[in-house]
Each structure stands twice: as structure tokens, then as C-alpha cells.
Amino acid sequence: MTRATFPLILRISAILILLCAGITGMVWIVGRTVPIHTTTIAYISEHDSTPDLFLVDMPRYIIQQLTRGMADYREPAWSPDGEWLAFVSDEDRDDEIYLLHVYTGQVRQLTHNQVVDNSPAWSPDGQRIAYASTQAGNSDIYIYDLRTDETMQLVSHSGWDNDPAWSPDGQQIIFVSNRDGYGNFYQVSAAGGKVRQVTQNSGWYLNPAWSPDGRWIVFDSADATGADIFLLDTTCLQTNTNCNQAIRQLTHSDRMDGDPSWSPDGQHIVYYSGINSLRYNLVVITANCYQGTLGCENTAKRITDERYIDWSPAWKP
Secondary structure, rough: OOOHHHHHHHHOOOOOEEEEEOOEEEEEEOOOOOOOOEEEEEEEEOOOOOOEEEEEEEEOOOOEEEEEEEOOOOEEEEEEOOOOEEEEEEEOOOOOEEEEOOOOOOEEEEOOOOEEEEEEOOOOOOOOOEEOOOOOOOOEEEEOOOOOOOEEEEEOOOEEEEEEEEOOOOOOOEEEEOOOOOEEEEEEEEEOOOEEEEEOOOOOOEEEEEEEOOEEEEEEEOOEEEEEEEEEOOOHHHHHOHHHHEEEOOOOOOEEEEEEEEEOOOOOEEEEEEEEOOOOEEEEEEHHHHHHOOHHHHHEEEEOOOOEEEEEEEEEO
């Protein structure tokens, strides 16, 4: 896509719905020219001075901006039916979780805490959202029930717990914690109970996401040389074996690669890749490229414009 194409695309939105949603300063823009289907990816981009929500339609590389305002928008997460986006915004001066209906523009503020709420993750049945919150003083994992508007604290610890990810059957949650002084993965039943450490890493594992078939967890990890994308074979979770031996590295670049998300068919992974925090773009690779003789970078395709800072992609179910 040429750089001249972007202003044209933004001008061709024929029907716009502008909503204030009853929240001061928050303006939602829902365009009707971009089809929203399984090749749509939501992400965050700084086209101007603040991070906003965008959609990119993969086959035609058409960009649609969903939010525009003075607040920061982060961490989009699709509902299983593909109609809602959960995301984080500091619109009310605290990091809260909101829901946006992508077809009507309806907005719902989910949390109302004067603390940090982040990392929303939908349950596979679309009835609950797991998230991290500092409402008890530390960053812990909570579950919000959309049917009852009730919140349950899933785990509590003096360490930092974040990045919850549901298993496809809705029974288990993997999250990141620094309980042992590093960023490792931990497993807990979605109903609560005993927490099990599943990796023993002396660095940081972040942003886990289960594959649609439950076989893999994709994540990113950083060290002094950069950040890369990895896969964890979830067989180790059932057999209680050492999950460190079940990890495969997907990217081996000198760039910063992070925030991986699966395509609905489990065949591809989208993530951000950039030289530094001032230049991130979205890239798609083949998920099973680790099985081939070539590195995953040989399957990589950049899908957003290099002029902007793009991150936190979420592939629509």
C-alpha cells in the first residue's frame, strides 16, 4: 500500500456514526466501508499524538479508525462472537476496561475503580472477562461476570499478576507472574483454586494466547538483544511435565517482536515488530513455520504502514 492511499481510504467512509456515549471527551467513529469478518485485525496505532483503536482488513489492507480523542486506548480483545471489543482507556483518569460494539458504536464502561485495570480477556463462551487489577493493592487476576455484573478475585499474591489467557474449553487460565522474581507462566482453574507454576524462566514471558485448538500457547519474551515470538506446547500442562522443554522459538530477529495473536483457523500469527518503540508495525507469519527449514521471518508479511506506531493486534474470531 502506498502512503498516498491512506488519506484516500479515510475519506471514503460514506456513513459515520458519532457517539459521545455519555462520557466526556470520548468520541467514537464507526465507519461502514470496511467489512468486519475473520480477516479483520483490531490494533492500537498512533496516527497522531494519542493511541487509538483501528481495524485493518487483511485482503485489501483497508484501515478504519474506531476512536479519536484525548484519552489513550490500549489492549483490544474481541468477544467470541466478533461483535464487541474490550479495551483499556484512561478516559476517566484511571485505567478502566470498556466494551465497544463494533457494529452500532454502543459503549459500556465495565470497571469503575480508581486503580489500574488492564489486560482484558474474554472467556470462550463470551459471558466473562478476566483482567488484571490493582484494586487490592497488588496486580491480581479478577473475573467479571457479564450476566450478573459481579466480580470474583481469581488469584491473590504479593507479586505482580497480569496477562490472563483462557484455554479454549474455558476451564483453565494461564497468566504471567513475577512470584519467583521473574516473569513466568502460572496455571489456575477458571473457578479458582490452587495455582501452579508451569515455566521456570530467568527472564520474562509475556502476552500468552492459546491457539484455537488448544495445542499451543504463543507468547513473547525479551532479553538484552531484543524480543521474539515463541510457542509453548500445552501437552505439558496436562502431563505436569517441565514446560520449559516444550517451548519453540518462532522468530530470531534483531527487532522487537511482541503482542502475538492467532488467526481464527490457527494457521497464522499476527504480532508487532519494530526497531524500537518509535517504529512498530504489524506483521503476519505462518504459525507452523518452526517445522520448516527456513526461519519464520521468511513467511513474514507486513500489513500496516511504516509511518505509524502500531501494536497490540487482536485477530477477530
